[in-house]
Amino acid sequence: MDLLTSIFNTLMRMTPHKTDTETRAERVARMHIVATSINDATKRAACYGLPVAQCRPIFSDRRTLAALLIAKGRFESGFAQYVHEGRCDEGPVGARCDADKNGVARAHGLWQQWRPSIFPASDWDDMQAATPEATNLAAWHAAKLLAGSRSMCKAAFGGDEMQAAIAGFSGSCTLGMAPQKIAKQAALARKILETLPAE
Numbered sequence: 001m002d003l004l005t006s007i008f009n010t011l012m013r014m015t016p017h018k019t020d021t022e023t024r025a026e027r028v029a030r031m032h033i034v035a036t037s038i039n040d041a042t043k044r045a046a047c048y049g050l051p052v053a054q055c056r057p058i059f060s061d062r063r064t065l066a067a068l069l070i071a072k073g074r075f076e077s078g079f080a081q082y083v084h085e086g087r088c089d090e091g092p093v094g095a096r097c098d099a100d101k102n103g104v105a106r107a108h109g110l111w112q113q114w115r116p117s118i119f120p121a122s123d124w125d126d127m128q129a130a131t132p133e134a135t136n137l138a139a140w141h142a143a144k145l146l147a148g149s150r151s152m153c154k155a156a157f158g159g160d161e162m163q164a165a166i167a168g169f170s171g172s173c174t175l176g177m178a179p180q181k182i183a184k185q186a187a188l189a190r191k192i193l194e195t196l197p198a199e
Contacts, residue, residue, distance in 0.1 A: 003042070006196045007066055008035035017080035019091065033132050034079060034110065037139035038069045045143045058147040063196045064189075068146050068165050069111070069139060071189035076112040084110055084135070086128035109138030117145055117171075145169055162186040 001009075011031045016022075022030065042048070042062035047055035059065045077083040082090050088097035088105040097105035097112060106114050109127040118124040118141055127138035149168020150161045156173040157163040163186045170176030 001197050003062060003066060003197060003199065004035060004039040007038050007070065008032060010070055010192055010195060011035055011079065014074060014079065017078040017082075020081040022081055030081065030084065030130060031079075033130065033135050034073070034084075034139075036132065037135040038066055038073075040136055041069065041139040041143040042066050044140060045147060059143065059150070062199060063193060064162070065143060065146065066196060067189045067193035068162070069142055070192050071185055072142060072146065072166065072169060073110045074188065075185050076107075077110045079110055081130075083112075084130040086130075109142070110135070111138055111142035111145075113138070113141055113145065117141070142169075149173075160186070162189050 008031060011034055012028070016027060020027070042059070042065045045057065045059040045065055046062050047057045048062065073079055080091070082088065083097060086108070088099070088107075089103065091097070096103065098107040098114070099105050108115075108124055113124070113127075115121060115124045118127075123137055123141060127134050127141065129135075146165040146169060150165035153164035153168040153173035154161055157167065163182050164173070166185045166189070167173050167177055167182050
């Protein structure tokens, strides 16, 4: 089984978000978009299929990056339909994409990234839809943030790259997220990693 198929199967095994209203066929189609975007982000991050002269890898282990992207997406948005479609104002109170005190969403995309973490800034608005293009953009920006966090926070976590990537995603190696949450998300990523095929 290839990595793309395994990513898709992992997404389909997850319980749909309680707010999802799509049919099974619609969910299958949407999860294909998500799986393809995650797979494409791992290829781009690893420069898969590209000559070294044309690309500089930022995360060579595609399996680990895929596991991290799935785990972060699960914890950030639950891959909820309303989040993916950019309808955060229709979500449950307290789950409206990190809304500010005025109810304005501060996060976009399945990985719930804030505008300051996105460069170029124009990509932040462009990742706000359930289209392949928007989902690809969101997955790529999440992959870049996970890759940078892994390097930046590795020392703070005793070399544990999984926890380092997750911790830094929130904006700080040690101040952004409770240690228990970091450990829980890393545990899910490791569990997912065990199910993904070797390349």
